[in-house]
Amino acid sequence: MHLIELTPFELGLAALLILALAGLSLALSLGLSKTLLIAAVRTTLQLWLVGLVLKTLFAYASPLWIGLLAAFMLLVAGREVMARQQRRFRGGWGYGVGALALTVPSLSIILLTLLVILRPEPWYAPQYAIPLLGMLIGNSMTGAAIGLDRLTQTAWRQRAAIEARLMLGQRWDVAMSDIRRESARAGLIPIINSMAAAGVVSLPGMMTGQILAGAPPTEAVRYQILIMFLIAANTGFAALGGVWFGSRRLFDERERLRLDRLKS
Structure with missing residues (x-):
C-alpha cells in the first residue's frame, strides 16, 4: 500500500469546508470569519515553507x-x-x-x-x-x-x-x-x-x-x-x-x- 498523492484540487475541496465555516460564522455574527480565514492562510503558508525547509534539510543533512x-x-x-x-x-x-x-x-x-x-x-x-x-x-x-x-x-x-x-x-x-x-x-x-x-x-x-x-x-x-x-x-x-x-x-x-x- 502506498501513500495517496494529494493534488491542489483535493486540497481545494478541503479548503471549501473552511470557507463554509467562515460563512456560517459571518451569518451568526460570531466575529471569527476574518480570524479563521487568516489562520487558514497562515497554516498553508507556514506548512508549505516548513516542507521546503525540511526537503532541503533531508537532502543536505x-x-x-x-x-x-x-x-x-x-x-x-x-x-x-x-x-x-x-x-x-x-x-x-x-x-x-x-x-x-x-x-x-x-x-x-x-x-x-x-x-x-x-x-x-x-x-x-x-x-x-x-x-x-x-x-x-x-x-x-x-x-x-x-x-x-x-x-x-x-x-x-x-x-x-x-x-x-x-x-x-x-x-x-x-x-x-x-x-x-x-x-x-x-x-x-x-x-x-x-x-x-x-x-x-x-x-x-x-x-x-x-x-x-x-x-x-x-x-x-x-x-x-x-x-x-x-x-x-x-x-x-x-x-x-x-x-x-x-x-x-x-x-x-x-x-x-x-x-x-x-x-x-
Missing part, C-alpha cells in the same frame, strides 16, 4: 543546520508561552522563564531519544530529529503556558494570603507551595487527558500518519506509545520547571513577594 532549526523552534515556542499568559513577567523574564522551561527538557529528551532509544544513522537524521522535537515542543508549550498562567494569576489574587504566611515566618517556597502544586497540576492535566483518551476516543496524529503511509498498525502503535511517553515526560518537566522558575522570580533575595515584576 548537517548537525549545524538541524541545530539552528531546533533553536529557532525553541525561540518561537518561548514567545508563544509568553503570549498565552495574562500576567506575564516584565522585561526579559517574560520570555526567558517559558523559553528556559521548554529548552532544558526538550533538548535533553530529544538527545536521549536519538542517542539511546532510536539510534538512527546518523544520530541527527533530520527525518527523526525534527518531527520528534516538533511534537515535544508543541505539546510542552501548552503545559508550560497553562502552568505559568495559573501561577501568576493565582499569586496576584492571593497576594494577601502569601504575605501573611511570610509574616508568620514561612519561607517563600512554603508560602507558595499550594499555588505551585495547583499550577503544576493544571499544566499536566491536558497531556494526561490525551494519554487517557488515546486509542479509545481518538487515534493520535503520528499513528494515523504512519497508517495512512502504509505502515503496519502494530508498528505504528509502538511508535505512538513511545511518542506519548516522551511527550508526557517533556510536558511534565516543562510545566514543573516553568512553575518553579516563575515562582522563584516572584520573590527577591530577601524572600519578599514582588508582584511588581508582573505586568498588571
Whole structure:
C-alpha cells in the first residue's frame, strides 16, 4: 500500500469546508470569519515553507543546520508561552522563564531519544530529529503556558494570603507551595487527558500518519506509545520547571513577594 498523492484540487475541496465555516460564522455574527480565514492562510503558508525547509534539510543533512532549526523552534515556542499568559513577567523574564522551561527538557529528551532509544544513522537524521522535537515542543508549550498562567494569576489574587504566611515566618517556597502544586497540576492535566483518551476516543496524529503511509498498525502503535511517553515526560518537566522558575522570580533575595515584576 502506498501513500495517496494529494493534488491542489483535493486540497481545494478541503479548503471549501473552511470557507463554509467562515460563512456560517459571518451569518451568526460570531466575529471569527476574518480570524479563521487568516489562520487558514497562515497554516498553508507556514506548512508549505516548513516542507521546503525540511526537503532541503533531508537532502543536505548537517548537525549545524538541524541545530539552528531546533533553536529557532525553541525561540518561537518561548514567545508563544509568553503570549498565552495574562500576567506575564516584565522585561526579559517574560520570555526567558517559558523559553528556559521548554529548552532544558526538550533538548535533553530529544538527545536521549536519538542517542539511546532510536539510534538512527546518523544520530541527527533530520527525518527523526525534527518531527520528534516538533511534537515535544508543541505539546510542552501548552503545559508550560497553562502552568505559568495559573501561577501568576493565582499569586496576584492571593497576594494577601502569601504575605501573611511570610509574616508568620514561612519561607517563600512554603508560602507558595499550594499555588505551585495547583499550577503544576493544571499544566499536566491536558497531556494526561490525551494519554487517557488515546486509542479509545481518538487515534493520535503520528499513528494515523504512519497508517495512512502504509505502515503496519502494530508498528505504528509502538511508535505512538513511545511518542506519548516522551511527550508526557517533556510536558511534565516543562510545566514543573516553568512553575518553579516563575515562582522563584516572584520573590527577591530577601524572600519578599514582588508582584511588581508582573505586568498588571
